[in-house]
Each structure stands twice: as C-alpha cells, then as structure tokens.
Amino acid sequence: MMKDVLQSWLAEDIGDGDVTSDATISNIKCQAKVSGGPGFLSGIEVCKVLLEMEDIHFITKFKDGDQINSKELIFELSGNSHDILRVERVLLNILSHLSGIATSTAKVVEKAKAINPNVQILATRKTTPGLRLFEKEAVVHGGGETHRYRLDDAILIKDNHLKINSNISELVVKARKKYPDLMVEVEADTVEQAVEANNAKADRIMLDNFKPQLVGSTVKRLREQSNVEIEVSGGINLDNVGDYAPYADFISLSSLTMSAPPVDFSLHVT
Numbered sequence: 106m107m108k109d110v111l112q113s114w115l116a117e118d119i120g121d122g123d124v125t126s127d128a129t130i131s132n133i134k135c136q137a138k139v140s141g142g143p144g145f146l147s148g149i150e151v152c153k154v155l156l157e158m159e160d161i162h163f164i165t166k167f168k169d170g171d172q173i174n175s176k177e178l179i180f181e182l183s184g185n186s187h188d189i190l191r192v193e194r195v196l197l198n199i200l201s202h203l204s205g206i207a208t209s210t211a212k213v214v215e216k217a218k219a220i221n222p223n224v225q226i227l228a229t230r231k232t233t234p235g236l237r238l239f240e241k242e243a244v245v246h247g248g249g250e251t252h253r254y255r256l257d258d259a260i261l262i263k264d265n266h267l268k269i270n271s272n273i274s275e276l277v278v279k280a281r282k283k284y285p286d287l288m289v290e291v292e293a294d295t296v297e298q299a300v301e302a303n304n305a306k307a308d309r310i311m312l313d314n315f316k317p318q319l320v321g322s323t324v325k326r327l328r329e330q331s332n333v334e335i336e337v338s339g340g341i342n343l344d345n346v347g348d349y350a351p352y353a354d355f356i357s358l359s360s361l362t363m364s365a366p367p368v369d370f371s372l373h374v375t
Contacts, residue, residue, distance in 0.1 A: 141370030144208035147243035209365035210247025314339035
C-alpha cells in the first residue's frame with residue numbers, strides 16, 4: 106500500500122519527467138546530503154521506502170520520534186543524479202510536513218504532562234485527505250495518541266446526532282445494543298448534557314468548547330457520580346493546554362494535524 110501511495114506522489118510531482126535534469130546534466134553517480142531541524146522526526150521510515158524504490162542508497166542514524174538539532178545531517182545519499190533529483194521534493198515534503206506534526210505534538214505533550222503526567226494528547230480525524238495514516242503516526246512520533254482513525258473505531262455521539270434525537274440515554278442504549286464491543290463516547294456542549302451522558306453510563310464524555318473553569322467544575326460534579334473518562338476538546342492549543350490539563354484524561358486537538366508548521370529540510374548534492 107505504501108509503495109502505491111509513494112508512486113502516486115512521485116507521479117504527481119514528476120509528470121512526464123524531470124525535463125531540466127534530462128536536458129542539462131549527465132545521469133552520473135553522485136552523493137547528496139539531507140539535513141534539517143530543529144524538531145522531532147517523522148517520515149524516516151516512509152522516506153526509506155521511497156529511496157529503496159528508486160534504487161538510492163542511504164545512510165541514516167535516525168529513527169522516527171528522534172529529536173534533532175538545527176541543520177542536523179539526516180540522510181547521506183548515493184545514486185544516479187537523475188534519480189536523486191527526481192525524488193528530492195517528495196522526500197523533503199514528507200520529512201517537513203510529518204516532522205512538523207511530530208514537533209508540534211511534542212510541544213503540546215510536554216506542556217500538558219508537566220501539569221498532569223497521566224493526560225493523553227489525541228489527534229482527531231481532521232487530517233489531510235489521503236494522509237491520515239501518515240499524519241496520525243506523526244502525532245504518535247511526537248508522543249501523542251490517536252482518537253478514532255475511522256468512523257467504525259468507536260461510537261461518538263456528537264451534536265449533529267443530538268439534533269436528530271436529543272435523548273442521550275436512548276442513544277447510548279441503542280449504541281451499546283448494536284455495537285457492544287465498542288467504546289461509547291458522548292460529546293457534550295453543556296453541563297446538562299454531560300450529566301445526562303454520565304447518568305446513561307457512557308464510557309467517555311467529551312466536554313466540547315468548555316472554558317477551563319467550567320471544565321473544572323463539571324468534572325468535579327461528574328466525579329461525584331462515577332469514574333467516567335473525561336476528554337476535553339475545542340479551541341485548545343499550545344498556549345492554553347496547560348489550563349485544561351489538570352482536569353482531563355484526554356485532550357484532543359485538531360491543530361496537531363491541521364496547522365502544524367513544517368520543519369525545514371534541504372537536500373544538497375556534494
């Protein structure tokens with residue numbers, strides 16, 4: 106599967122060929138170095154597959170999840186010049202994008218766990234179409250975890266479900282009856298919905314777009330009734346994650362995959 110994806114990415118970038126290299130330079134043996142940073146690495150294993158597909162020899166001491174300094178030497182490459190230049194942009198895009206996600210995740214994880222060592226940072230399904238597996242793995246490389254990969258991974262009763270049927274207890278019962286082996290989570294937009302979900306014995310309650318103070322008081326109220334798992338989501342970022350960390354078992358952030366700045370990498374023939 107990964108090779109098919111990589112082939113499609115190469116085809117997207119190459120088109121009918123690297124006309125500049127074909128017209129101007131000989132296809133001789135050469136070496137190149139890939140360097141970049143700072144940040145946390147993701148995409149190393151993907152890039153290894155890419156390089157092997159194109160018969161480019163590589164040396165690296167790094168693995169996904171490693172922290173790197175600025176201008177760190179990541180790959181030493183050797184192969185035909187046309188092959189190296191043909192894969193350059195795809196290789197760098199993979200490293201830059203995925204390492205950016207891992208780096209952003211690592212910052213959030215560090216800040217949240219400094220306050221609550223038991224809290225887990227989760228990625229959502231808000232991912233780039235076609236890149237979900239890679240982006241979710243990048244979150245893991247940064248020390249986070251994943252929420253649902255797909256709609257069939259767990260039951261998550263959201264606001265749009267409640268617009269159609271607002272009876273949370275009824276929906277939880279229906280979900281458990283049809284899919285007894287799946288976790289049942291309810292997204293609550295109000296304290297009243299959170300209490301109803303707790304009374305219905307949902308496995309997890311997501312407090313969505315609650316201010317930190319309201320999260321604290323709501324969690325205290327819920328904990329008086331049960332040990333239900335608490336997730337907080339909505340409007341959470343690096344700046345305010347510490348305000349939510351004391352109260353939550355899980356914190357989910359779409360920004361991990363949707364707005365992480367890339368890490369800078371470059372490839373230079375030597």
